[in-house]
Amino acid sequence: MIQLNGLSKRYGERLAVDDLSFTVRPGLVTGFLGPNGAGKTTTMRMILGLDLPTSGTVTINGRGPHDLPHPLRVVGSMLDSQAVHPQRTAYKHLLYLAQTNRLPISRVEEVLDLVGLTDAAGRKAGGFSLGMSQRLGLAAALLGDPPVLLLDEPVNGLDPEGVLWIRTLVRELAAEGRTVLLSSHLMSEMALTADRLVIIGKGRLITEAEIGEFTGAGAPVLVRTPEAGSFARRLELSGARVRAGSGDELLVTGMSAPDVGRLAAAEGVTLHELTLRPASLEEAFMELTRDAVEYGGAR
Amino acid sequence: MIEAGVLRAEWTKFSSIRATMVLSLAIVVVSGLFGWLFGNASAGDYATATAQERLDFQPLDMGMRGLFVVQLLVSALGVLVATSEYGSGTMRASVAAVGRRGHLMAAKAGMTVLTALPVSVAGVWLMYTAGQTVLAANGAPYVMPGEPGALVLLLLGPVVFTLLALFGLALGFLLRGTASAVNVSTAFLLIPVLASSAPGGLREFMHTYWPNTAAFQAVSGTSELPPVVAFGVLLGFVAVLLVAAFVQFKNRDA
Numbered sequence: 421m422i423q424l425n426g427l428s429k430r431y432g433e434r435l436a437v438d439d440l441s442f443t444v445r446p447g448l449v450t451g452f453l454g455p456n457g458a459g460k461t462t463t464m465r466m467i468l469g470l471d472l473p474t475s476g477t478v479t480i481n482g483r484g485p486h487d488l489p490h491p492l493r494v495v496g497s498m499l500d501s502q503a504v505h506p507q508r509t510a511y512k513h514l515l516y517l518a519q520t521n522r523l524p525i526s527r528v529e530e531v532l533d534l535v536g537l538t539d540a541a542g543r544k545a546g547g548f549s550l551g552m553s554q555r556l557g558l559a560a561a562l563l564g565d566p567p568v569l570l571l572d573e574p575v576n577g578l579d580p581e582g583v584l585w586i587r588t589l590v591r592e593l594a595a596e597g598r599t600v601l602l603s604s605h606l607m608s609e610m611a612l613t614a615d616r617l618v619i620i621g622k623g624r625l626i627t628e629a630e631i632g633e634f635t636g637a638g639a640p641v642l643v644r645t646p647e648a649g650s651f652a653r654r655l656e657l658s659g660a661r662v663r664a665g666s667g668d669e670l671l672v673t674g675m676s677a678p679d680v681g682r683l684a685a686a687e688g689v690t691l692h693e694l695t696l697r698p699a700s701l702e703e704a705f706m707e708l709t710r711d712a713v714e715y716g717g718a719r
Numbered sequence: 720m721i722e723a724g725v726l727r728a729e730w731t732k733f734s735s736i737r738a739t740m741v742l743s744l745a746i747v748v749v750s751g752l753f754g755w756l757f758g759n760a761s762a763g764d765y766a767t768a769t770a771q772e773r774l775d776f777q778p779l780d781m782g783m784r785g786l787f788v789v790q791l792l793v794s795a796l797g798v799l800v801a802t803s804e805y806g807s808g809t810m811r812a813s814v815a816a817v818g819r820r821g822h823l824m825a826a827k828a829g830m831t832v833l834t835a836l837p838v839s840v841a842g843v844w845l846m847y848t849a850g851q852t853v854l855a856a857n858g859a860p861y862v863m864p865g866e867p868g869a870l871v872l873l874l875l876g877p878v879v880f881t882l883l884a885l886f887g888l889a890l891g892f893l894l895r896g897t898a899s900a901v902n903v904s905t906a907f908l909l910i911p912v913l914a915s916s917a918p919g920g921l922r923e924f925m926h927t928y929w930p931n932t933a934a935f936q937a938v939s940g941t942s943e944l945p946p947v948v949a950f951g952v953l954l955g956f957v958a959v960l961l962v963a964a965f966v967q968f969k970n971r972d973a
Contacts, residue, residue, distance in 0.1 A: 468815045469814075469815070469818065470811055470972065470973040471972040472972060485818070486818060486819060489818070491817070497815055499815075500811070503807065504807065505736055505803065505804075505807040507737055508732075508736060508807075512731055516731040517728070517812065517816050519725075519728035519731060520725050520728040520813070521724065
């Protein structure tokens with residue numbers, strides 16, 4: 421569990437993170453979303469104790485980031501997977517991290533195996549592809565078998581196979597009861613990976629909720645019927661809002677699909693189609709962050 | 720204060736990159752080379768010297784003139800212990816892994832001492848051996864290791880070097896870049912040499928009180944200050960810089 425309480429970070433005049441409070445719960449994948457420059461990475465650095473908050477507090481499983489005697493055993497992180505000394509081998513990179521937390525050396529081989537880098541263990545990290553660096557970064561995050569994981573843009577630059585691998589791994593880690601906070605600016609990826617979303621813009625919390633609430637709630641129902649005109653009036657009388665689509669289509673909002681179906685049955689109206697048209701997460705996100713985009717193009 | 724695991728991790732880092740290992744070796748090799756070169760040059764000077772010059776001949780100082788160059792390399796070794804992490808971006812991973820920044824810095828200071836001290840012992844002793852051997856072989860006066868002056872130099876010279884490595888470490892933490900820290904360190908350590916052309920009063924002051932020359936003069940027995948004071952100047956200076964580096968490291972974003 422990660423708890424943020426009124427967290428702020430000021431760089432000179434600019435407030436990068438502004439009074440941010442939210443809780444990341446265990447057993448779920450929490451997606452941390454925001455446009456570029458929204459303050460996601462700064463927030464993650466503060467959770468890890470790398471950047472010092474201007475005000476506010478962070479606790480990880482009840483303790484401050486500077487109160488952890490062996491941090492890797494509590495919180496694993498991948499912020500910048502390219503931050504490895506180019507001359508150091510993957511094995512030595514993980515070895516030194518393991519030594520700082522007195523983890524058994526055997527753990528290094530275990531995580532190398534887990535991320536599929538066993539054969540590259542003796543190679544210098546400078547020659548790694550982006551995909552291999554991401555795998556090494558993930559190995560470092562998992563080294564201490566931590567109950568809390570912080571991953572900043574873990575699928576950036578990965579091929580489809582790698583994306584699928586990370587998605588599956590992250591879901592498994594959460595299913596084991598771990599707290600997983602995953603940042604991304606790719607909404608489509610979040611729709612497939614996350615259970616909950618925390619969305620920030622310009623350093624402020626915009627919203628946090630279960631992922632279904634972003635796409636399901638208030639989604640329009642598409643109805644196709646030869647009696648479009650009369651059924652539309654009947655729906656409006658029952659309190660729904662109706663927009664006429666092309667031909668025999670009606671877009672109904674304010675009423676659930678089952679209720680639309682029941683009404684049609686009660687009225688004896690023939691339906692050719694009855695489908696839920698959820699807004700994509702992308703659309704929901706754009707809608708929410710419209711006012712909070714730091715560097716937007718002309719609209 | 721120094722945790723064994725964090726210290727072991729520092730050794731893994733130190734020994735798994737080229738620059739630190741090559742520099743350590745270079746310090747020893749260059750020391751031996753300078754001992755031999757200055758020994759040879761001094762023996763040549765002695766051969767053509769007048770009787771009065773021969774009386775003033777200081778075989779120990781002559782053979783150890785290379786120390787002024789080697790000190791720059793030893794300080795750079797300390798710089799690298801800090802800046803190799805800033806350069807590659809692993810400082811964040813290290814800070815996140817260790818958590819308490821004081822522990823990380825203490826381990827880095829420990830690693831600096833544990834590497835700079837043996838390297839300095841090897842370098843200073845090799846320079847002494849090479850320099851005095853060449854002097855003796857060319858019929859010039861030389862100093863045996865048991866003589867008080869030589870003994871002080873052999874025992875305390877490496878300690879001065881190790882303090883200069885800690886000076887480099889502090890600069891590495893303060894400036895967070897190899898190039899800038901090495902430049903500042905080199906300029907600072909060479910200022911007394913450049914000051915040789917300064918007006919008398921300033922020159923005297925620099926030679927007596929500038930941290931590295933003060934300590935070197937104490938070690939070679941030429942200081943006007945009591946050895947403890949001369950040594951204390953360097954020790955105090957390095958301690959202040961380390962404290963400043965720690966305060967900054969603890970309170971700045973990693």
